[in-house]
Amino acid sequence: MLRPYQAQNAAEILALIERGVRGVLYHLATAGGKTLTISAGVIRVVVDHGWPVVFLVHRRELLHQSVRALAKVGIKASVVDPDHDPDPLALVHVCSIDTLKARKKRLAGWLRTIRLVVIDEAHHTVAPGWQALLEEMVNAKRVGVTATPYRGDGKPLGALFDEVVRGPSVAELTDAGWLCPAEVWAPWNPDTSGVAISRGDFAAADLDRLMNNDKITRMAMNAYAARMPGEPTIAFCVSVAHARRVAELFSAGGWRATSVDGEMSDDDRDAAIRGLASGYYQVLTSCQLISEGTDLPVVSGAILLRPTKSVLLFIQQVGRVLRVCHGKIRSCILDLSGNVELHGLPEADRVWTLESGLVPQVHRTIRCPKCHRRFAPGPFCPSCRHEFRYWDRPAVPLLSTLADSMIRNMPVADLERIATSEMDLRRIALVRGFNPGWVHHATRRMRERLNERRRA
Ligand SMILES: [Zn+2]
Secondary structure: OOOHHHHHHHHHHHHHHHOOOOEEEEEOOOOOOHHHHHHHHHHHHHHHOOOOEEEEEOOOHHHHHHHHHHHHOOOOEEEEEOOEOOOOOOOEEEEEHHHHHHOOOOOHHHHOOOOEEEEOOHHHOOOOOHHHHHHHOOOOEEEEEEOOOOOOOOOOOOOOOOEEEEOOOHHHHHHOOOEOOEEEEOOOOOOOOOOOEEOOEEOHHHHHHHHOOHHHHHHHHHHHHHHOOOOOEEEEOOOHHHHHHHHHHHHHOOOOEEEEOOOOOHHHHHHHHHHHHHOOOOEEEEOOOOOOOOOOOOOOEEEEOOOOOOHHHHHHHHHOOOEOOOOOOOEEEEEOOOHHHHHOOOOOOOOEEOOOEEOOOOOOOEEOOOOOEEEOOOOEOOOOOOEOOOOOOOOOOOHHHOOHHHHHHOOHHHHHHHOOOHHHHHHHHHHHOOOHHHHHHHHHHHHHHHHHHHHO
16 A cells, blocks of 8 residues: 555656656655555556566665565566576566676667666666666666665766656655654764765775774763663674674673674575564674665664765665654664764755755754754753753744734743844834833843854
8 A cells, every 4th residue: 555645656757757758766765665656656557558667776686675575566577687588478577787787789679678667776877887778778768766866975866867756855754654753862973084085985994993993882882772772773884894893892782783794695694684673683783784775664773883975875874764663663873973963864854956966055953962962953952951052043033024013922032032133122122112221231132142152
């Protein structure tokens, strides 16, 4: 069953295809149910019309996972991989991009019969070779699907798509109860000023020197014990050695922890991930992403130990814990990487366009000095109620926009608080009947306040 927004998004995509649009990019937040929307809402409909469909994935591990996802909504798909050519009897083919690129010439005739190509995790389409392959499918409409419709450095995806269908934002999905609200705690921030930059992100060797440090891991363990003891958690590390060391320390601290990495067999890795899902493990550490699309709704914690300049990587990391699950009322993000300060809260509204990619914005947060909660600027810490005297008040109206009736009824202290000029204060005095002496003193108070806020 599709959720209301999924049904609506699927209808929008089909309407664009029907109108003759060549490429549609569908943007939906991580854990919003992109694959379900596309398989049940789009692929099933075009298959009923007899359209041959290619479902493209960029990594081989995702082939069988995608076949299973399609089977769940009653679509039988065959796999095209190094060992299997396209099944002539099948309508839906799950293909790895590398296989199709390698056999582009030999499969040219078949590629021309395809009417719809779905590109899963479409933010990878900028890689060379995609364009040429997609152009071989001359009769196919394209639907790209992604939670991050730009490259890691925020640049646009290129010329493969013409129209965009936007699903609800993380904040909207959370408000509607489709995603779990996230609390962010920032016990510590690394100093990344001396870390070298390589290919747009922090250099791996420098990160290992900075973050593979038992003191930092112990801070993470203290925060884990304080905020979410025993809850299923993924720790994102900078290297295999770091991931192993973090798991070792958590185990020594009495938690059931293990690490996964590319050097393990698939079976061992799957067993570790299943162990986290079943509750056997409490903490799973890894230096790669627990693969895109890995669905572990039960995980309620993320420990961020890998600083990154890539907004895409950051969103994928925090997106892991936002899925709703029975009994899970909130998720917890322990940030020792500085990533939330750099990129904003998981629910920050990021503006992007097809032409220019991510629009640069500052997603400001503040950190509570008492309990280390990191949150959107406000007068109180949402956890310990610690009061902040000076903060940016983006939601506070300008005095000039207030009607006289409001100025008559609001407490004078609140009016003074939002006044930013002597003219504002004169208007308050006029409406409330205060004498010029009040304006004089209020002006002095306002200047002090503005100066103090500037210093803070
Ligand atoms: Zn606090």
